[in-house]
Amino acid sequence: MIEILLLVHLILAILVLSIRSLFTAVILMAIFSLFSAVLFFVLHAPDVALTEAAVGAGVSTFLYIWIVKHTQKEGE
Amino acid sequence: MIEGIVYLFLLLAAIFNLMGLVGILLFPDPYTRLQASSTCSTTAVISVFIAVMLEAGFSAITGKVLVITLFFFISSPVGAHIIARYAWNMGIVPWRKLRKSSLEDLPHD
């Protein structure tokens, strides 16, 4: 289980870094944090998983997407 | 007896999940893909919840899973509705069958 999750992590990290569209990168970051929540959960660290799920999926998506909005305004 | 029902629900979850994935991959436009996800995938996840509830019996796990199920009953269709409404307001035209369908022969009124 753990090996598969780590492999998925690696693939997702490469994809996040190499993709061109910023919006897709934000969605991939949300899915990345989702998988890392499962990884911490499987490793018996539910408190870390809780923090990862709360911050990674909800709040950091909000922050990233608003930052993308503000930075793209200058470029357009 | 109860184990048999648990296995039945897990089997249902697997079947619905796979078929939902096939629908998501093969359907032609966003609305139809949303149909596949919002019926088949949701039913798969809820089957898993029901199986877990039956397996745990009457305990604290059942109460928590019940809360999660109720939340999921609200959050999944509302999420699908948000995406569908965004696509509708964006102006994506729903896909329609090209050849003359049998719909024209149906009673119109």
Place this chain on the structure above:
Amino acid sequence: MKKTNILDVVSRKLSPFILLFGVYLVTFGHISPGGGFQGGVALASSLLLILLAQGPRVLASSFPIGRISVIEVLGYGLFLLAGLGGFLLGLGFLSPLLPPPGTIFILNIVIGAKVGAGITLICWHLFQEGEEQE
């Protein structure tokens, strides 16, 4: 943008339950995987749901933004006070003064209030900035 009925009603009925869930995470922090920080983020997400679904005016009508910043500052001060209390009595920083669940319970509540208010304020200001420039 036209307001949709579904999102409006769902956010109205759901956000008190999420707020209560945050309170549960904070107060049961010493015996469950939750805690001050996680509970605080859950509290903030409830206010975030209202902000995203209904706009800043509805949020400000039931949670005035001035009061939220007062809570944030108050949380910081209380945390510092609880830490320095042990210091003044000759013990270490953040040393337990009350019997076992006591100190952690109070610290969890303080941290939860501070984190929730802080994240709400950050998101509020980001949201408002986008509104003004349009």
Place this chain on the structure above:
Amino acid sequence: MTTTLAFDTIGYLFIASSVVALYRVLWGPTVPDRLLGLNVASAQILAILVLYAAKEKLHVYLDVALVYDIFGFVGILALTKFLEKRQRRGGSV
């Protein structure tokens, strides 16, 4: 307990299907397809969390699943809100 093996199998199946749902995120022709991929993947992960908590028989682990349920919803809401604002300004996605 014999159901442990079945739970494990279904868990692997759900992880595989959430990876397959990434196809829609990466190559979805339109923006709603990408959001749909996120929605499907988060639902599958929720099921995995519940399965693991049931396998370990610890009810405190289920808090993680409930938090995940709430935050996936808020995340999708934030993404669509951002897109609607940008579309009203007339920008491209």
Place this chain on the structure above:
Amino acid sequence: MRVRSKWKLVRILFTTVWLYGGWLLYTGSFETVSLCLGALASLLVATATYNLFIAEHEAARKGLLVRIHYGILYLLYLLAQMYLSSFAVLINILRGNINPRVVHFRTRLHSDLARVLLATSITLTPGTIALELQEDHLIVHWLDAKTRHSKYAGILIKGKMETLLSRVLL
């Protein structure tokens, strides 16, 4: 003024009772400390959010009074319908034979909550997604359309759910 403050108290009480039920489900324990803490916390949350939970203009309707037995019946009916419609969609996927259409129809439910519940259960059940809900007007995307006539489509899609819902919420 007197009526308004009385209505405020009623709203706070209602919200507290609902939230206390939620607390019991969250904790799953019946110790004295947890019960007292739950009462305190739900009262606190209720005083902060009663205005959101029950809006002021809902005074005339009996708002959130729910008949519990009809509610449970509705949930079971919804679950059965969900499985049936999932099988229908599954057969559609396997045969690759779909005929999507967008239909409009009206509902005769009155309260906002009932309309929203109808829209979400439509999204869950027979191969349909609610695209838009404005007042009592629903726009629905139908995967396997049988008809284009709006009233007939409404009867086919809503099924028994509408009458059951009108019994669940007073």
